[in-house]
Amino acid sequence: MEELESYFEKTKGLGVMATSDKEGKVDAAVYSRPHFMDDNTVAFIMRDRLTHHNLQSNPHAAFLFVEEGPGYIGKRLYLTKVREEENSDTINTISRREYPTPPGDNRFLVFFKIDKVLPLIGNA
Numbered sequence: 001m002e003e004l005e006s007y008f009e010k011t012k013g014l015g016v017m018a019t020s021d022k023e024g025k026v027d028a029a030v031y032s033r034p035h036f037m038d039d040n041t042v043a044f045i046m047r048d049r050l051t052h053h054n055l056q057s058n059p060h061a062a063f064l065f066v067e068e069g070p071g072y073i074g075k076r077l078y079l080t081k082v083r084e085e086e087n088s089d090t091i092n093t094i095s096r097r098e099y100p101t102p103p104g105d106n107r108f109l110v111f112f113k114i115d116k117v118l119p120l121i122g123n124a
Contacts, residue, residue, distance in 0.1 A: 004075075004117065005036040013067040013074060017044065019054035027054055034063065034077070034112075035094045041082060041111040045091055048106050055081050055110060066120060074120035079112035 017031040027050045034042035044063075046052040055061065059081035066074040085091070091109050 001036065001040055001114075004114075007075070008033045008036070008065075011065075011067055013065055015066075016064045017051055018062045018064070019051050019060075020058055021054045022057035027051055031063065033065070037111065039111075041113055042077070042079070043094070043109050043111045045095060046108045046110050048108065052108055052110065055084075061112065064120065072121050076118045076120060077114055078116040078118075080115055082111050082113050084108050084110045 011033075013033075015031045015033060016028050018026060018028045020026045029049070029051045031044055031051075034044060037043050051061075061079045061081070063077040063079060064074065065077075066072065086108050087106055088109055091107050094109075
């Protein structure tokens with residue numbers, strides 16, 4: 001896990017989170033790099049939008065990360081949601097950027113266990 005955490009701390013790129021609802025309707029959304037937590041989970045800060053909604057009925061997700069630069073280099077993380085926190089102080093502590101939160105627009109810290117890690121291309 002430390003090697004993966006170091007990779008995401010040092011590597012710039014674009015991340016996409018893919019989820020689906022209980023009927024299998026798929027959503028994909030741009031997300032920043034994961035936050036690595038002390039309990040060997042990764043966490044993402046989410047608003048109450050479609051990705052978060054999908055995770056209420058289907059805990060599985062995939063996070064695809066494409067490194068900046070030429071070619072197709074990166075990682076694919078296969079994830080299972082284990083818990084979440086709503087408007088917790090931890091969100092403000094780990095947030096990499098400050099965005100104003102409009103009144104009534106809740107933020108969630110969603111924790112996942114990593115089921116599998118694959119390169120962006122291939123399965124080795």
